[in-house]
Amino acid sequence: DAKTTQPTSMDCAEGRAANLPCNHSTISGNEYVYWYRQIHSQGPQYIIHGLKNNETNEMASLIITEDRKSSTLILPHATLRDTAVYYCIVRVVNSGNTPLVFGKGTRLSVIA
Amino acid sequence: GAVVSQHPSRVICKSGTSVKIECRSLDFQATTMFWYRQFPKKSLMLMATSNEGSKATYEQGVEKDKFLINHASLTLSTLTVTSAHPEDSSFYICSARVSVAGVSRYEQYFGPGTRLTVT
Numbered sequence: 001d002a003k004t005t006q007p008t009s010m011d012c013a014e015g016r017a018a019n020l021p022c023n024h025s026t027i028s029g030n031e032y033v034y035w036y037r038q039i040h041s042q043g044p045q046y047i048i049h050g051l052k053n054n055e056t057n058e059m060a061s062l063i064i065t066e067d068r069k070s071s072t073l074i075l076p077h078a079t080l081r082d083t084a085v086y087y088c089i090v091r092v093v094n095s096g097n098t099p100l101v102f103g104k105g106t107r108l109s110v111i112a
Numbered sequence: 113g114a115v116v117s118q119h120p121s122r123v124i125c126k127s128g129t130s131v132k133i134e135c136r137s138l139d140f141q142a143t144t145m146f147w148y149r150q151f152p153k154k155s156l157m158l159m160a161t162s163n164e165g166s167k168a169t170y171e172q173g174v175e176k177d178k179f180l181i182n183h184a185s186l187t188l189s190t191l192t193v194t195s196a197h198p199e200d201s202s203f204y205i206c207s208a209r210v211s212v213a214g215v216s217r218y219e220q221y222f223g224p225g226t227r228l229t230v231t
Contacts, residue, residue: 043116043205043222044156087155099146099207100220102156 004088009107012082018075020106022088025069032093033064034100035073037084044087044102047073078110115139116208118223125196125230132192133226135206141186142208146220147179150203162189186211196230203227 005023012018024033034049048055048062050071055062061074075082087105091098115138125131135145143164148156160170160181168181178200180192189208193200205225 038156041203041225041227043118043207043224046219046221085155099158099161101158102148104155 004090004103006086006088006103006106008104009109011109011111012075012078014080014110014112015077018073018078018082018108018110020073020075020086020088020108021070022073023070024088024090027068027090028092030092031090033062033068033071034089034091035060035062036087036089036100036102037082038087038105039081039084044100047086078108080110080112082108083110084108114210114219114221116206116221116223118204118206118226120226121224122227123229125228127197127230128195130192130194131196131228132190133204133206133228135189135191135208135223137187137208137221140208141211142189143186143211144209145183145189146207146209147181147189147191148205148207150205150225156205159191193228196228198230201228201230 032049032051035047036044038044048057048060050062064071085105085107087102117136119134145162147159149159150156158171159174160168162168162181162183164183164186170176178194183189203225206223207220210219
């Protein structure tokens, strides 16, 4: 899997949009961008994934640049419960046994 | 759907004893399950890949005789930490891939984790 680079930490005011960047300059054409988050002392939670088009679900939006070398996860209205470590992972989507490999992620602190 | 449970959620054991952690996929079948370990303020580290009915595949540096993995059914995998020592104290997280007609799909779901403290 290609390596990703994320800022170590970010702060966001409650109610504002949280924009979490991720660089994946060596991403391959068949690799998807996945985002997971981990709230303290819990298992990781899936947020969203995409290949090249922007994606949106009930939790977040994913904006992928045209060259696919970077992406941004957007939490439109951050709440205190969104405080967590956010992991950006790139991986090939297949039916094999390749597990998710986690980097260091970004620690997002939502401040009241 | 796609719920993964772990039991126990936390356990304290004495040095030298063994501890078994269960991971269950509650509403789907999982041919493949993964075990991760996480130390405080660190990221998740993959320990092993567990396939139903076969031996687990361990990552480099993980002792297979110390961390025994059994995946006897499509909904249950167990991790046994044998002869536990204080340095084994960690947060253990399992994850399962959804299987359809015996083939693992890419979706990977995580359990809530088990906090092991060895005294």
